[in-house]
Every structure is written in structure tokens, then in C-alpha cells.
Amino acid sequence: MKKTNDHQKMTPEALALVAERFRLLGEPLRLNILQKLQAGEMSVGEITEAVETSQPNVSKHLKMLQTYGVVSRRQEGNTVYYAIADPSIFELCDVVCGSLQGRFESQYNKMRSVFG
Amino acid sequence: MKKTNDHQKMTPEALALVAERFRLLGEPLRLNILQKLQAGEMSVGEITEAVETSQPNVSKHLKMLQTYGVVSRRQEGNTVYYAIADPSIFELCDVVCGSLQGRFESQYNKMRSVFG
DNA sequence: TAGTAATATAGTTATGTAGTTATATCAATG
DNA sequence: CATTGATATAACTACATAACTATATTACTA
Numbered sequence: 001m002k003k004t005n006d007h008q009k010m011t012p013e014a015l016a017l018v019a020e021r022f023r024l025l026g027e028p029l030r031l032n033i034l035q036k037l038q039a040g041e042m043s044v045g046e047i048t049e050a051v052e053t054s055q056p057n058v059s060k061h062l063k064m065l066q067t068y069g070v071v072s073r074r075q076e077g078n079t080v081y082y083a084i085a086d087p088s089i090f091e092l093c094d095v096v097c098g099s100l101q102g103r104f105e106s107q108y109n110k111m112r113s114v115f116g
Numbered sequence: 117m118k119k120t121n122d123h124q125k126m127t128p129e130a131l132a133l134v135a136e137r138f139r140l141l142g143e144p145l146r147l148n149i150l151q152k153l154q155a156g157e158m159s160v161g162e163i164t165e166a167v168e169t170s171q172p173n174v175s176k177h178l179k180m181l182q183t184y185g186v187v188s189r190r191q192e193g194n195t196v197y198y199a200i201a202d203p204s205i206f207e208l209c210d211v212v213c214g215s216l217q218g219r220f221e222s223q224y225n226k227m228r229s230v231f232g
Numbered sequence: 233t234a235g236t237a238a239t240a241t242a243g244t245t246a247t248g249t250a251g252t253t254a255t256a257t258c259a260a261t262g
Numbered sequence: 263c264a265t266t267g268a269t270a271t272a273a274c275t276a277c278a279t280a281a282c283t284a285t286a287t288t289a290c291t292a
Contacts, residue, residue: 010151014213016144021212023142027280028128028135035126044239057281059240069219078238078289088215092208096137097130099204103185143250160269173251175270194259194268 024068025089029053030061034089037071041083140184141205145169146177150205153187157199 010018025031029051036042036050044062048055062082065071072085126134141147145167152158152166160178164171178198181187188201 012144012148014216015147015151017216018209018212019142019144019147021142021216022138022147022208026135026137026139026142028132029280031131031135031138032128035131045237053280054282055239056241056283060280063240075239075289080239086215086219088211091211092138093134095204095207095211096134099202100133100137103202145250161267169250170252171269172253172271176250179270191259191269196269 021068024064024070025092027061029057030065031093033058033061033065034070034084037082037084038090041074041081043079043081045079047082137184140180140186141208143177145173146181147209149174149177149181150186150200153198153200154206157190157197159195159197161195163198 025034032051033047036047042050044055044058047062048058051058062071062073066073066082066085070084070086070089071082074081074083141150148167149163152163158166160171160174163178164174167174178187178189182189182198182201186200186202186205187198190197190199
């Protein structure tokens with residue numbers, strides 16, 4: 001695992017692709033769907049039941065996620081199963097969670113140093 | 117460094133916070149600004165010159181980035197300097213870049229296996 | 233082949249936000 | 263204290279998109 005850190009050389013196109021990926025993950029419902037899928041493959045119906053919105057809405061977001069290669073689609077008879085295709089998204093979530101946690105902790109410590 | 121993988125237990129609020137962070141990074145101009153700042157602290161004027169848009173637009177995005185704790189703000193006389201406050205964003209970019217690269221490579225290999 | 237179930241698409245509305253121009257704030261300087 | 267320079271805010275426009283309802287597609291089944 002080597003560090004790259006050569007972002008200075010990112011072309012505008014590459015930058016747009018990265019932004020696109022972030023924007024894809026920047027919707028609570030999509031994150032929610034991905035989170036449910038982390039336990040394993042699910043049908044559209046199951047997903048619709050798990051997250052609380054309409055089935056067409058779920059289908060729309062699933063389509064986006066598939067278009068960008070984040071989930072895979074498998075049809076079996078009448079029902080369609082989606083699954084995580086790119087597990088790196090969970091790595092991303094972990095990093096963000098860590099960052100947010102650190103942020104809240106530092107705010108907490110500031111409060112402690114004032115009140116404690 | 118331990119693996120968490122307990123996303124099942126994420127509350128809707130936490131999920132919204134994570135999505136918010138992704139959305140913040142999901143704008144090419146903001147990513148561009150952050151990329152420029154990776155070299156070190158810069159004034160608003162310098163940033164405006166580096167990325168190509170109006171100064172008010174830059175100020176607006178800088179404000180968002182600061183609000184969410186991604187950059188810090190330091191005023192010296194008339195000019196204001198911004199700097200990266202949360203380097204984890206570059207880690208995020210690295211992960212995304214790796215994922216995208218893998219995706220293109222696999223498509224490339226598919227093409228090769230068809231045409232080659 | 234008619235009917236039903238599962239998923240996808242179309243069309244619409246409402247909301248968010250990126251970018252622009254004009255203006256305000258604020259600090260230095262004459 | 264008027265002016266200039268640096269940054270921030272306000273008001274606006276244009277566009278993207280999330281969610282909804284209605285409908286279409288597709289596969290199974292009686």
C-alpha cells in the first residue's frame with residue numbers, strides 16, 4: 001500500500017469523476033440502501049420494505065447505484081436482486097465516521113475545558 | 117487500526133451526517149479548492165485565481181467547507197487565509213480514485229478479452 | 233392467454249443550490 | 263476621515279434532482 005498524494009496532477013475530468021462518486025453517496029436514502037445491502041444481496045421488494053419510501057423511488061436510486069458500479073443487479077425470474085459491487089464504499093464511510101467522531105470529540109473537549 | 121463494520125446500527129441522524137459530508141465533497145469546485153489547499157494555506161484571492169470562477173463563489177464554498185470543519189480560517193489584516201483542517205478528505209479521495217481506477221481497468225480488461 | 237406479482241419508467245412538482253452581479257463590511261493607508 | 267483593497271453577503275436565475283402518482287414492462291401461473 002503506497003501513498004499517492006499526487007492530487008495536484010488531477011485533471012478536471014478525473015476531479016469530476018471523484019466528485020460524482022461523492023455526490024452519489026451524498027444522499028441519505030442511497031447510503032441507507034447500501035447499508036442494508038451490507039448484510040447481503042436483497043430483492044427490490046425487501047429493500048423497499050427495509051428503507052421507508054416508495055418502490056419506484058428505490059428502483060430509481062438502485063439504478064443510479066448500479067450505473068456507477070456501486071451495486072450489481074441479478075434477475076431471477078420475476079424478482080431482481082441487488083448486491084454491493086464495490087465494497088470500498090464502506091471504507092469511505094468508516095473514514096467519514098472517524099472524522100466526524102473526532103470532530104465531535106474535540107468539540108466536547110472544548111466544552112469540558114470551559115465548564116469542567 | 118481496527119475494523120468497525122457496525123454500520124447496521126447507524127442511526128438516521130448519523131447517516132444524515134455522513135451523507136452531508138459526502139455531499140460537501142461532491143462538488144467539483146470544492147474538490148478543486150481542497151486540492152489547491154493541499155499544497156498549503158492560501159488566501160481567498162490566491163484561491164480565486166487558482167480555480168477559475170468568481171471571488172464571491174469561492175467565498176461561498178469556503179464558508180461551507182469551514183462550516184463543516186474541513187478547512188480553517190485565519191485572518192491577517194485585510195486578507196483571509198484558508199487551510200485544510202481535516203486531512204482525512206485526501207484519504208477519501210485516494211479510496212475513490214483507487215475504486216475508479218479499478219473500475220476502468222476491469223472495463224479495459226473486458227474489452228481486451230473481447231477484442232484482443 | 234388472461235391475470236397477477238415484481239420491477240421499471242414517465243411525467244410532474246417542489247426544493248436545493250451553483251453561479252452571477254451588485255453591494256456591504258472591514259482593515260489598511262494616504 | 264476618505265479611499266482603496268480584500269473578503270463576505272444579498273438577491274436573483276438557472277438547473278439538477280428527490281419524491282410522488284400513474285403506468286408500462288416483464289415473468290410467472292392458473
